[in-house]
Amino acid sequence: MDQTPHRLSSSRTLWELLESRARLGPDRPLFLQDDRVLTLGAFRARAERVAAGLHGMGVRPGTVVAWQLPTRIETALLSFALARLGAVQTPLIPFLRDREVGFALRESKAEYFAVPGVWRGFDHTEMARRLGARGVFEAYDDLPEGDPAVLPAPPADGTDVRWIHWTSGTTSDPKGVLHTDRSLIAGGSCLAHALRPTAADVGSIAFPYAHIGGPDYTVMLLLYGFPAVLFERFAMPEALEGYRAHGVTIAGGSTAFYSMFLAEQRKRPDTPVVPSLRLLAGGGAPKPPELYHAVVREMGVRLTHGYGMTEVPMITMGDPDDSAENLATTEGRPPEGMEIRIVDGEVRLRGEAVCRGYLDPAQTAEAFDEEGFLRTGDLGRLTGTGHLVLTGRLKDVIIRKGENISAKEIEDLLHRHPDIADVAVIGLPDADRGELVCAVAEQPPGARELTLDALTSHLRAEGLSVHKLPERLEVVDALPRGETLRKVLKYKLRERYSGTVK
Known part of the structure; x- marks a missing residue:
């Protein structure tokens, strides 16, 4: 069984990975949300029915489908149904509005757009119509379903571009980042093999499933055969009830999540905030060393932090058994197959988890150097043990x-x-x-x-x-x-x- 995750990580496509894991344990839970439990076998079967429903709407291999949905079981089902069809999916964070959504729909040439209707007081359907989006349908509770007998064979090639994720676009228009099933499996494998979860663990997805971390984390669940609790809305202390009820053992998301857990722990220092919790893990933002030490000291759990971005969902990850010094001051080490090169202080990357580039060919040409390394814009150095230390951003250097x-x-x-x-x-x-x-x-x-x-x-x-x-x-x-x-x-x-x- 120890080798199973490594064999599964050689899956060519995300659908093949799901089928392989479902065969090994169809009755094991995959997603938990509120009082709902969906097993691997049920998830696979329903995702195929949803794929048939989408096929009946006209979605075919290569069709571009945008979706802007919250973190729900239905969102994961829709995403894997699209993966079963071999469609090109472009997830959008639910909090984006007209400017960013309109840009993404135009640039991706999306033929369909799945929305949640009115969610958290905002009418996404009305926005979609206002933007002139094509093929708008609501997919919050109800998903289209049909007879899987109508479906073509699942995609066999995991190296075709089937994902368009979007960078944050904080100072200009977002960039459409091109990923394949294989690049997402490679990124999720890095996370999974670094954290070394077991089938007894219970994870959690408290961030938007539309984030690059959505498929990244789901790959880890499928590789190691353990479930995760989905949080449609994450807010403290309200979310703690869900963590406790489901016995979550692995939580996190980013530095801000560590801080929120720590703040709750400090309200009752002598009582574990989540008794079952053994590990906080995440990435996506710098981690101050003092925060690491405070979490370990006051919460009594391990903390491992990693380094990733939309273009490369997982680059390095801390090892839970590493030294406290390395866990506090570095981003961990890269997995096999991820090459890191430091050029004039900048971190550059090459490997299977690296995206194929951007929707705009000019942006792709600018982002990669002559040897095919992605320019990250991050500054860093490698230690003698191969750990990566990030020292800032090229654009975050103050020149005084x-x-x-x-x-x-x-x-x-x-x-x-x-x-x-x-x-x-x-x-x-x-x-x-x-x-x-x-x-x-x-x-x-x-x-x-x-x-x-x-x-x-x-x-x-x-x-x-x-x-x-x-x-x-x-x-x-x-x-x-x-x-x-x-x-x-x-x-x-x-x-x-x-x-x-x-």
């Missing part, structure tokens, strides 16, 4: 009086300050210095008033060079965050403060 300053270095030190709950460091235009260093901080409840003098005194005590000290401090109730993995949106902070002088 000609000197490069890493925003991440300052942020990691500020996370150790007792009166700071979270912080973002940005560069702001300055006539004399080129850029000045500005720290924007959230404070925890009951904290003392934070001043610039107190902040710089802390950084001096931590040994930070004088030329890197912030010259400006802004205290906010909440940092602006994205809706998917709750990453801080620094561009919004730059927009807010670039035009003001202090």
Whole structure:
């Protein structure tokens, strides 16, 4: 049985992976949501009926189908039904609105668009009609079904582009990222083999299933044969009931999720917030070392953090049995088959999990170097043991009086300050210095008033060079965050403060 996950990871397509796992344990649960349980066998059978229903609507191999749906069992069913047909699917995060959705529909040339109707007070069907979307149908509770006898053979080639995922588009139009079944299986395999779950585990998907992490995480479930709880809406402390009721053992999503669990734990320090929990895992945003130590110390669970992006869903992942130093200060090591090269400080990647490029050929040409390595825009270094340390973003380097300053270095030190709950460091235009260093901080409840003098005194005590000290401090109730993995949106902070002088 130990070799089963590795054999399954050689599956050519996602549908083949599902069929293989369903044959091994058809009665084992795959998805749990509220009081619903869907087994592997039932999931496979119903996904095939939904594929037949979609076929009856006119969806064929290669048909582009967009969907903007919340994290639900029905969403996973629709996605695998499209995989069974060999359609090209383009998932959209449910929180996107007219500008981003309209752009994605036009660029992908979507022929069908599945929406949830009215969800969380917003009418997605009306937006779709307003945008002139084709083939609009609602797929929240009810999915089209039919007789699987009408279906063509499942796709056999996992190297065709069948996925168009979208980058966040924080400062310009989003990019359509092209993936294959094989690239998604490779990414999910990295996550799965690094975390080494067992069939006794219970995972959780508390982020949008439309995120690249949706198929990534589902691949892990299928490789190791364990279920996950789906959360249509994640909010603390309300979500804790679901974690406890289903006995979740592996939770997480990103750095913000770790912080939310830790905040709940601190309300009752002597009682485990989720008694069954043994591991927090995730990626998608920088992890301050102090947060790692606080989670392990106060929650009594392991924490492993990884590095991924829409273009490469999983690049490196921490090993639960690694040293505390490596787990706190690195992003883990890459799996076999992922090549990492550092060029002028930039992390570049080549391997099966790397996307095929972008919908726009010009963007593809710009993103890959002459040897086929993807330029990530992230700065980092490899240690002697092969662990990756990220040091910032190419666009997140502050240039003050000609000197490069890493925003991440300052942020990691500020996370150790007792009166700071979270912080973002940005560069702001300055006539004399080129850029000045500005720290924007959230404070925890009951904290003392934070001043610039107190902040710089802390950084001096931590040994930070004088030329890197912030010259400006802004205290906010909440940092602006994205809706998917709750990453801080620094561009919004730059927009807010670039035009003001202090």
